[in-house]
Amino acid sequence: MQTPIQQITVGLGERSYPIEIGPGLLQRSPLFPNLPQQILIITNTLIAPLYLAQVKQSLAAHQVVVHEIGDGEAEKSLPNYQAIMDTLISHSFARDCAIIALGGGVVGDLAGFVAATYQRGVTFYQIPTTLLAQVDSSVGGKTAINHQLGKNLIGAFHQPHGVLIDTDCLQTLSAxxxxxxxxxxxxxxxxxxxxxxxxxxxxxxxxxxxxxxxxxxxxxxxxxxxxxxxxxxxxxxxxxxxxxxxxxxxxxxxxxxxxxxxxxxxxxxxxxxxxxxxxxxxxxxxxxxxxxxxxxxxxxxxxxxxxxxxxxxxxxxxxxxxxxxxxxxxxxxxxxxxxxxxxxxxxxxxxxxxxxxxxxxxxxxxxxxxxxx
The missing domain is CATH 1.20.1090.10 (Dehydroquinate synthase-like - alpha domain)
Structure with a gap:
């Protein structure tokens, strides 16, 4: 029997947002309601071959740009932050764009900080693909990048507009x-x-x-x-x-x-x-x-x-x-x-x-x- 979709609401008044949990959610279209036309997907080289095509297919009606980073904690860096800003600006992303984080905690933290600071804040969605990100970093609006002298020292609170947790993603994780x-x-x-x-x-x-x-x-x-x-x-x-x-x-x-x-x-x-x-x-x-x-x-x-x-x-x-x-x-x-x-x-x-x-x-x-x- 199919596991039913679970939904939880993070109650923050006008900024409240849903967390949806269940199998097969990456296959639905639209992924999120009321998405703007311009969308930047931030993902990494490990996740992209697994799920990027599926997500892009669900966003076929939108102008989608993809920015890939490497895999690992060291990628949550100032140089990557700068490179993503370059991508947004060079593609003329407006203030009504949306950023989607497709990946684990590193991708989510970095993408969230980009969303918090690009043009003083743009819409942001989380699609966490690791268990750690699904139960922790994708929820709550903490965003950050690392400094060479410490972890998460540069960051901001910036809540997502929605979190989509596809439990099927867990089957591709390493032990x-x-x-x-x-x-x-x-x-x-x-x-x-x-x-x-x-x-x-x-x-x-x-x-x-x-x-x-x-x-x-x-x-x-x-x-x-x-x-x-x-x-x-x-x-x-x-x-x-x-x-x-x-x-x-x-x-x-x-x-x-x-x-x-x-x-x-x-x-x-x-x-x-x-x-x-x-x-x-x-x-x-x-x-x-x-x-x-x-x-x-x-x-x-x-x-x-x-x-x-x-x-x-x-x-x-x-x-x-x-x-x-x-x-x-x-x-x-x-x-x-x-x-x-x-x-x-x-x-x-x-x-x-x-x-x-x-x-x-x-x-x-x-x-x-x-x-x-």
Missing amino acids: RDYTCGLAEVVKYGIIADADFFTWLEQQAGALCARDTSAITQAIKVSCSIKAAIVAADETEQHQRALLNLGHTFGHAIEAADYQHWRHGEAVAAGMVIAATLMEQTGQLASTDLHRIRQLLQQLGLPVEAPQLTLQQWQDYMQRDKKVKAGVIRFILPTAIGQAQMIGLSDWQVIATAINACSSSQPFSKLMLGSADA
Whole structure:
């Protein structure tokens, strides 16, 4: 039986928009209602051969220009931003154009920042093709590019007009890319929904097998949690910061070793460090830390961080956007289903947790047998 299309609304008043989830959505026409005539599709060299022809066919009535970037985190760069701006200007794109991001989080973040800044802001749509982008970066309007000194340091809030999640895209993901997305799914259970976390424990096998029903439910619940948080705190003044569980540690890992660590992997290790810190300070039950570690391991994610010096950890984390007056504001779990922001300046407490979760093993060993680590 065909899996029904699920729809969630991100409630932002006049700027509210739908998230549609289901199989076969790339085949429909129109992809989105009321699209303007001029459309720039931003995609990458990995996704284009898989889905670009299908998307262009659905947009046959429009003037479509395609800009392809390479694959990988390093592509979310100032030179690529400049090159896309050159494409828009050289093709005389007007202010009533639309930009469609077709790809994973890197494509979505870069395309969103272009849309936020071209002629002071143009319409933007997300077609996320990775699990990580489907449950996290495509929803909520955070856009950014990287600077050589840190991740996502140049960006803007710019909400999409719609998000189209075709679950069929997940079947073409590598084992590693698919697994990376599961880290963000686990995050939602830790910060907001203990019942969802328990469901993930029960469905770990089905999720690893890419069961359509299980993964559709996981995406729906994840997007529902994020949509509610974004609607309550769009620009991350309070509650939305909870979505950064594991990210302060994770971004340091990514910044130190872009070549070997993916975002989801780094976040998984970061969540374990955050949980370990709270367990060591008596603010998280040891059983909850064990469950978090165990679920991540069942899903094939690393639960140990690479060996970095304490100075490297300090340097990278001090550049985090959540640092205020020298105090790093971490998102830390107090129980499965609950988290809070806690400011820490005692590096010994932080270092103790990091050291407890660091491994001398090479990264391939940390990946616990991932098919293409």
